Amino acid sequence: MTIPYAFIVPARLVHLSPVDVIIVVFYFALVLAIGFYLRGRANTGEDFFMAGREMTAWVAGLSFLSANLGALELMGWAGSAYQYGILATHWYWIGAIPAMLFLALVMMPFYYISKTHSVPGYLKLRFGEPARAVSAVSFAFMTVLMSGVNMFAMAKVMQIVLGWDINFSIWVSSLTVAVYVTLGGLRSAIFNEVLQFFLIWAGALLIPILGLYEAGGWSNLKLQIAQRASDQYVHLWSGLGSFTNNPMGINWIGIVFGLAAVISMGYWTTDFLVVQRILAAKDIRSAEMAPIIGAGFKMFVPLIVILPGLLGLAVLPMKLVPESVAAVTGAHSYNDVLPLMLARYCGPGLLGLGITALIAGFMSGMAGNVSAFTTVWTYDIYRPLINSKGTDHHYVNMGRWTTVIGVLISVGTAYLVMQFASIMDYVQALFSFFIAPLFGTVILGMLWKRATGPGGFWGLLCGTVSSVSMWAWVKADPSALRYVALSPHAKALAQDMFQALWSFLVCVIVTVLVSLATKPKTEAELTGLVYGLTPVPSVGNIPVYQKPVFWAGVVGVVFFVLNIIFW
Amino acid sequence: MVSIWFFIGISLLVNGLLILGAGLYEWQNPPAHPEIVLFKLHAGLWWGALMTVIGAVYCYYFKPGQKKT
Numbered sequence: 001m002t003i004p005y006a007f008i009v010p011a012r013l014v015h016l017s018p019v020d021v022i023i024v025v026f027y028f029a030l031v032l033a034i035g036f037y038l039r040g041r042a043n044t045g046e047d048f049f050m051a052g053r054e055m056t057a058w059v060a061g062l063s064f065l066s067a068n069l070g071a072l073e074l075m076g077w078a079g080s081a082y083q084y085g086i087l088a089t090h091w092y093w094i095g096a097i098p099a100m101l102f103l104a105l106v107m108m109p110f111y112y113i114s115k116t117h118s119v120p121g122y123l124k125l126r127f128g129e130p131a132r133a134v135s136a137v138s139f140a141f142m143t144v145l146m147s148g149v150n151m152f153a154m155a156k157v158m159q160i161v162l163g164w165d166i167n168f169s170i171w172v173s174s175l176t177v178a179v180y181v182t183l184g185g186l187r188s189a190i191f192n193e194v195l196q197f198f199l200i201w202a203g204a205l206l207i208p209i210l211g212l213y214e215a216g217g218w219s220n221l222k223l224q225i226a227q228r229a230s231d232q233y234v235h236l237w238s239g240l241g242s243f244t245n246n247p248m249g250i251n252w253i254g255i256v257f258g259l260a261a262v263i264s265m266g267y268w269t270t271d272f273l274v275v276q277r278i279l280a281a282k283d284i285r286s287a288e289m290a291p292i293i294g295a296g297f298k299m300f301v302p303l304i305v306i307l308p309g310l311l312g313l314a315v316l317p318m319k320l321v322p323e324s325v326a327a328v329t330g331a332h333s334y335n336d337v338l339p340l341m342l343a344r345y346c347g348p349g350l351l352g353l354g355i356t357a358l359i360a361g362f363m364s365g366m367a368g369n370v371s372a373f374t375t376v377w378t379y380d381i382y383r384p385l386i387n388s389k390g391t392d393h394h395y396v397n398m399g400r401w402t403t404v405i406g407v408l409i410s411v412g413t414a415y416l417v418m419q420f421a422s423i424m425d426y427v428q429a430l431f432s433f434f435i436a437p438l439f440g441t442v443i444l445g446m447l448w449k450r451a452t453g454p455g456g457f458w459g460l461l462c463g464t465v466s467s468v469s470m471w472a473w474v475k476a477d478p479s480a481l482r483y484v485a486l487s488p489h490a491k492a493l494a495q496d497m498f499q500a501l502w503s504f505l506v507c508v509i510v511t512v513l514v515s516l517a518t519k520p521k522t523e524a525e526l527t528g529l530v531y532g533l534t535p536v537p538s539v540g541n542i543p544v545y546q547k548p549v550f551w552a553g554v555v556g557v558v559f560f561v562l563n564i565i566f567w
Numbered sequence: 568m569v570s571i572w573f574f575i576g577i578s579l580l581v582n583g584l585l586i587l588g589a590g591l592y593e594w595q596n597p598p599a600h601p602e603i604v605l606f607k608l609h610a611g612l613w614w615g616a617l618m619t620v621i622g623a624v625y626c627y628y629f630k631p632g633q634k635k636t
Contacts, residue, residue: 023585194575198575210610
């Protein structure tokens with residue numbers, strides 16, 4: 001018999017003092033106040049769905065990063081750092097920085113000058129309605145499901161860490177997000193994401209500072225990890241020569257071509273959840289600078305995510321175990337490492353700030369999902385397929401109602417997950433199915449003028465089907481992983497990387513073949529959508545140190561040096 | 568329109584003051600058996616002070632009525 005996930009309740013990790021509770025309550029009051037303050041500035045479609053396209057580079061950049069910096073991300077990757085060591089940093093460096101810089105310098109000008117409201121909207125302009133429909137329906141469906149999964153995960157964490165009732169956490173957080181996004185639209189979501197970004201750093205940065213003090217500095221930390229785990233836990237690249245030389249069971253091909261070239265490129269350049277923040281920038285320079293600013297901060301996120309996981313390996317007295325073992329034995333799981341470190345160093349006040357950082361992380365992720373869902377539903381599903389003759393006011397009202405309905409569907413999903421915990425695994429796997437092929441479709445559309453509408457549609461469909469097929473194959477026969485990942489020693493994470501790589505290639509090959517067999521669009525039809533046929537707007541006559549390409553170079557050099565230092 | 572940075576200043580200032588106050592109280596009334604590691608460093612005290620200063624600077628610099636965004 002399987003015990004429903006929600007009823008396995010270990011003892012709470014921490015107890016909040018009155019000052020901690022005041023800090024948490026103040027956070028909720030402030031985000032609601034921002035929503036009410038901005039309610040009068042979301043009356044048109046441009047205001048509600050695109051934040052008036054008036055965000056500065058800093059606001060758009062921090063919001064872009066914050067939408068991705070959910071607490072599941074914080075706690076999950078801290079747990080992964082405990083489990084796999086510093087290799088988890090690849091998801092923050094080579095698995096993010098090149099893609100963010102590519103988005104800024106190559107792809108952003110096309111998104112921006114096409115004045116599209118969304119990534120499916122770009123597909124409509126470039127490939128036609130069928131490609132947009134596939135992309136929009138799959139994105140809307142998966143986004144709202146992911147929001148529910150995240151919501152349940154947050155409620156579960158609050159139950160484990162604080163002993164809060166799971167229903168209380170779900171309803172308070174979801175209603176708060178629903179209120180501030182419904183009132184202020186994307187602008188409210190972005191403002192709160194920037195606030196949440198500051199709170200996450202303020203609440204989490206103390207852990208690595210105090211942790212390094214306790215461990216005796218980085219050199220001593222490495223020695224302690226080598227003694228308690230393995231020397232390979234503190235090397236980024238030196239163990240990636242083969243699948244067996246590192247704790248993750250992956251090789252450099254999977255990291256470079258699967259993670260960096262496909263998954264990361266797909267996520268950071270085509271996932272509308274993050275791209276929407278950049279589309280709200282006030283001008284082309286801000287739109288290019290925003291991902292570069294995001295990349296600059298992204299490089300240092302491992303300080304508050306990976307380092308606490310590594311510190312946990314060295315200083316925590318207990319040994320953490322996988323989630324499946326923790327559910328049976330009552331021991332702490334890998335995912336508990338961040339709250340455990342928080343409880344280790346943070347007294348009254350600081351603990352409240354740390355808990356607020358986790359809640360802020362969850363809510364920024366949820367608001368990101370909901371606002372992206374609202375835009376895609378209204379502009380890419382409702383308007384083209386259901387009611388194309390509504391007024392701007394009608395679509396804004398539809399957006400407000402969709403926000404509420406999206407949150408309610410998310411709550412329903414959260415309760416569904418509560419009964420069937422394994423859904424979490426499936427939903428997260430499903431989400432990854434769409435990212436890699438979508439990147440193939442978008443990048444061919446932007447860079448190759450010969451790509452046609454049927455090519456884009458069939459490439460996207462075949463890429464997605466191939467990804468689902470590989471996943472189902474390994475699910476039915478786990479030994480098939482040796483064929484998907486090209487090694488009998490490959491582990492689960494390697495499957496994701498290679499699955500993405502193959503589905504991307506399937507998408508590209510099918511798109512090319514079908515395009516060559518079908519009639520291309522005229523050059524006039526492709527102006528503003530394809531590289532080579534589009535005069536890329538200039539950022540203006542500004543000093544070198546203000547140009548996006550200069551700062552992209554600076555970020556690139558720091559990225560390179562960091563990888564060498566931690567090789 | 569009130570700048571987003573003003574809201575951030577308010578958040579840092581209020582949270583900083585609360586943490587600073589809690590830190591001061593614990594400094595003056597230390598528990599016999601502290602539950603946290605490195606209690607002797609009084610992290611709440613200096614972290615709260617740092618947040619208070621940064622929050623105050625933000626509040627002043629981006630206070631409503633200025634033309635900064």
